[in-house]
Amino acid sequence: MIHIVFDIGNVLIQWDEHAAFRDVFADVAEIDRFFSDVGFYAWNAEQDRGRSRADALAAAPEHAELLDRIFERFADTIQHKVEGSWEVLNDLKARGHRVFGLTNWGAETWPVANDVHAELRDAFEDVVVSGHEKLIKPDRRIYEVLTARNDLVPGECLFIDDSPKNVDGAREAGWQALHFTGADALRAELEALRLL
Template identity: 50%
Template sequence: MTHIVFDIGNVLLRWDPFAAFAHMPRAEVEAMFDAVDFPTWNLANDAGRPRAEAVAEIARTQPQHAARMGEYFDRFHHTIQEPIHGTWQIANRLKRDGRRLFGLTNFSADTWPVALDLHGGLTDLLEDIVVSGVEQAIKPDPRIYAILCERNRLAPGDCLFIDDSADNVAGARAVGWDAVQFTTPEALERALTERGLL
């Protein structure tokens, strides 16, 4: 039987890092994110770097932005307010059909509890969720896919992964999973229907 593994950010929950600074002019936030290389900084946090070290890194390289970027953690809840309802509906249909559902997400260990506080339904929907910042292994590293399989006694060939990142989809396929790159709930429904899963 095929088991379905969902990414969280931009698959089940819309993630907008700019929303943490919605009280500031957008151009000012863009300049700050560019200065601190936000994608690289955030990825290191998702890989397991704790908040104190993340802020210390900016204090070392871009000290004028350290206090503000420290606030990112305090204001993180603003970035994940919106569930992607169409994906939740699909997931609930799969669950009703008897599929086992799991989560595999790149997420900071410091911000993951915020997601669970806001969207407690994640733990009702998903049997297990592997979080990169907790495991200190990050997609598309093969280790993180193996952690989910080993922890839940799943064969890679029985897993279908849904992720918005092409690199993470390729990483899943490289370890023997089937995978779908998420764009919209409608496109996901078509992909699952084509596979006979809906």
Template identity: 45%
Template sequence: MKHIVFDLGQVLIEWSPEPAFAGHFDNAEAIRDWMARVDFDGWNRLQDGGRTMAEGLAAARAAHGEDAAPLESYTANFPLTIAAPVPGSWEIAESLKSAGHRLFAITNWSHDNWPAALTGYPRLQTLFEDIVVSGTEGLLKPEPGIYLTLIRRNGIAPDDCIFIDDSAANVEGARAVGMDAIRFTGSEALRMALKERGIG
């Protein structure tokens, strides 16, 4: 029986960083402009890769001065960024577990903000046998090491795994280490892709 390996953000949990900064700006356009100025995406990827929040804030202040100030509230406001589950995905995961599949997860998620995920979605701790968190491991998808960490830590074979992620690059990363992989575009499409593999 195949093991199913889920991504979390945008597959099970919707993530939108803008609400974390709403208190600092007048409107959504101003937030987006600021995020572009401080290269929020690049900054956040380094956080996901294992940099601490203290280190990240220091780097942002050095690069952007006072313009980096809204980042100081990011961890406190992080629950606002993950307020909603992705429709239909949890039901699929639950049904797979009930059918006897072993469930795992690999997520690009900062170590400092990971506790908010466990508080907001406590089922994560019982639904999955193991969750590999990039910020804890110091590894990022689509680097081979993060997939191999899951494989080695749990004594499973990559060709026994189906990996699900919304990122094309991460899907290719999983395939590169020998996993089957599905790019997530929505819960109904996922059901169909699993059904094509004889699952569900």
């Protein structure tokens, strides 16, 4: 039996990082200029790696007040599910597959995700959250955390992620992997593999 491992952000839950800033900037282009000026995505990745909110703000003191909005308004950034993905997940479970989660997500914002999307609490047999492990995909070690913790054989795990580099990371760890581009395409790929 193949075990299915889902990424969460932009596979099951849409992440709209702009939502935390729309009321202080004129438009998305202006938000993106701010993101570029402060190196937002690299800064945010450090929370995924386990950095605390306090340390994150201390790392960018000149922008701390604005950047703190990503924590204050995090719930606004994850309001929407990815259409069709949850149905695929539930169909896989109905077919008897063990289903796990493996996500690059900050330790301090992960509880917010579970509040906004309560079904996360029951969706997976286990979830590896990068902020808890202080490791982020595509580091091979984070894939090994999940297999070791759940006594899984890497080659029997199929990983689904929207990031090609994270898909490559899974393959380097000995897993099977699919690049997620949408729920319909995912379902077709799983059917072709006779997993659905």
